[in-house]
Amino acid sequence: MRITSRVLALVAGLLAFGAVQPAKSQTADPARALVERVTEATLDNGLRVLLVEDHSAPVIAFNLMFGVGGLDEPAGLGGIAHMVEHMAFKGTTTIGTDQPLLEQQALAAVEVRALALAHVRDGGSPEEVAAAEEAFAAAQQRAQSLALPSALDSLLSSAGAVGLNASTGYDRTAYVVELPANQLELYARVYADVLRDTVFRYFYAERDVVRQERRQRSEDDPQGFLFEAFQDAAYVRHPYGRSLIGDAETIESYRATEAKAFFEAFYHPGQAVLVLVGDVQPETDLPLLERYFGTIPAGTPPRVRLPSEPPQKEERRVTVDYDAQPQIVIGWHKPTYPEREAFVLDLISALLSDGRTSRLYRRMVVEDGLALNVTTSSAFPGVREPNLFIFYGQPRSPNGPAQLEAALYEELERLRSEPVGDEELDKVKNRVVASTVRALSSNSGLAAALAFNELFAGGWERLMLDLEIYQSVTAEEIRTVARKVFRPENRTVGVLLPSPGQAAEVRR
């Protein structure tokens, strides 16, 4: 294990860049316990560990983040990263059953029956299908009878866990929880076990859960429905255009063996960062973490070659009919971090839609009354790869998407032709810095930001460097980048229009 420890005025450093009126002797005031102590270690198997001390309450926020997500999925297995994320809560050999050998056999039988069912569905008679379904259900029931449902959840919950959760993005998968500080060993025992030995029990019931999740997010939700069509149109080759949760047919055909193979191939300690923020004691906690996480074998994930997206040559438009009020989303291809343009576009996004004095809010929501809400995002749907700048708006009746679109293009033209004034630029920089600081003010927010920067920005210290970059952006740069990105031929427009009575047909 390699350990480096350093004292650094992390948050104080951030604040020094910010604020219109610089704080009076902020760093000098000894009452301000701003100096955070970050201890960094790398275990022999490649797992990076960051500990941040904050002893104000006896609690710790944990974030175990893998640089693995939807981008790494093989063709035909869309959404499997998210499915695997769900399975990480199903326990291990020692957590989740009293009879591991019997259960292992029962789970193998489930897998055999699942495969047999898939075979007969592919051309078998109705009687054969019914028989195979029955056998599959019986095998599942047998396996469930040997399992202790929610064993892992119960262990952590009864220890006082809050916010026990996980999320999958295109770029990464994160497992998060907050626990009382005296439960650090329990955390290590449970999560190291999960990484070594996840048992894929309840797989087929969980597959149905994911199918329900997809319905809830992407089928019965108009915004989710529109965004599917939009991303699909915005990308022709790159996986940012495909479904993160997976399409319905793919989800319905997942098998436990495939999911487990994906898990074993990708989720190695060298792909992960473990961040603890809170009442930690590095001298005693690091050896404890190493005792458990250090036993996970190192591994090399397969190389994933992502297709590059060809430059967009003409505007694309997609219209979906859905029984709901209209919405519009527009996206432009752009570079990602660490390209300087990506930072410039972060500021442009804040300039356009962050706060009541932002240009689009003021114009579309307040002055012209065109919209209920407008938002922009400068990094959609991920950051590992070149991504999109997007605008999303909900028109206010009697206006429709066309009015929003026209007003937006006028505002973008203004960005391209007039330099932003000093006062407005300063305001935007201050807002970006202030919102960064606020995001770091909770243990869990700080843990997530450090993990993300460590994985994708070239080191957690980038948190501070990035703020320096924002401070250095000029009005001329904003104009140059706006000219380069906001070209008509570089955009994709997605519109959702109400179509009462026809919705069901269109939606199937």
Next chain:
Amino acid sequence: MRATEVSVPGTKRSRYEAIRRRRLGRPSLLLLALLLVAGQALAQPAPDEWPHPLELQPPPIDYEPPEARQERLSNGITVFLLEDRTLPLVQGVAYVEAPALYDPEGKVGLAALTAAMLREGGAGELSPAELDIRLEQLAASVEASADTYLASVGFDTLSSTLDEVMPLWRDVLVQPRFDPDRLEVRRQRQLEAIRRVVDDPVQLALREFFYRVAEGHPTGAYPTLESINAITREDIVEFHRSYYGPANTAIAVAGDFDSDEMLARLEQLLGDWRVEVNPPPPIPPLDEEPDGTVYLAPKQMSQSVVVIGHPAVLAYSPAYNDLDVANHILGGGGFTSRLFEEIRTRRGLAYATASVVTQGFEYPGTFVAYSISPAQATHQVISLILEEIERLQSQPVDPAELSLAQETILNQSLFRYDSAAAIAQRSARVSLLGLEPDYYERYLDNLQQITAEEIQRVAREELHPQEAVIMVVGDPELFGGSLEDFGEVVTIDLE
């Protein structure tokens, strides 16, 4: 809950690039079974020298949670202050008894609109646009809102700009301008938001459910196009004059400040606020007798939203404490609760299912169980929820299940004290809502004493599955059974 990261995950449709479905291979089933067993053997069960998780003995935590300092301004406002010097930030909020509960008939939405306009309509010397600019220059925020029981007007700022931000916050609370043009902007946006409620099946189901559970009572009322259009600027001015005053207000401030200085600052800003407030408007009692009616809002969807419940108990009553533990076991305890385990984990019939007992002050809170499930399983899921409620009534809970609930609630209580702002704000709300200051401590004491018999008793006395209101949003052609099985069905016209 175990969410995908983006809020709007897209799906690759076959328009540009069909994802080829995998053709099934033809391996020998026997061979595959052997491979699987062998594969399992390759996994690495926990080493023998690792303790079983249940054998771990965590060291005790010795922690005295901080308490907010309680003071009184000369005009009677109760103030709760809690210093936290971790970051140079300060958060403050004034809670005011000017809630949605006070909305007059025909003008539902007045309290919320008044709160929104405090901030959006300009204040003191500043026009709406000037106030927006000033706060954004300061990288600070002032925001206001109102819910059923309280309105709140809060600020969030760097401590270095406290002296600039707090007077703005004071003006928003005390001297709002209610600019007429901004009122129209807010009104038109709210009308648009109301038009869009039916697009969100969960929001729609909850709105209709709470309306039916408390039919005719302001706790279940919701704003409509008509009620929002009926509200005038004079109504807003009058509502503010009637219910915003020192006698109705408690303040919480937490963060990077010196408490003595903060107290002096508050006295200087608000000590001369001396307006008299009106007594609360007359509010009818809440009819507590649901009759088991099933309400159906037809909507073409692949899932149904099912909401089942009824009025429960007052937050002050001893039964609330027992009912909260019973509900934790039934559906409030997340992944380990019965509804979650039965409907989601074992059967895969929902991504989201749970139950809640809301806290009711003056009027009883509500017991609510819900599930978002495949349309074809609507009938089945309603039955499952009702059966789980009835099981809690007919059988005592298992001792292991009870202690899991007790340990979970007790150990999680530590997180009630991990944010200074949360501690101070809770104290301020408790003081206004008339709860005893040691309300929560008594709740934890009760939790540790509670028996399986008491859980069963409270479930029998306070849960009423037969009489519960059942609200369903979904496509009735797909329900997999008749809703008539559960009671008289009333169809709600969404147009």
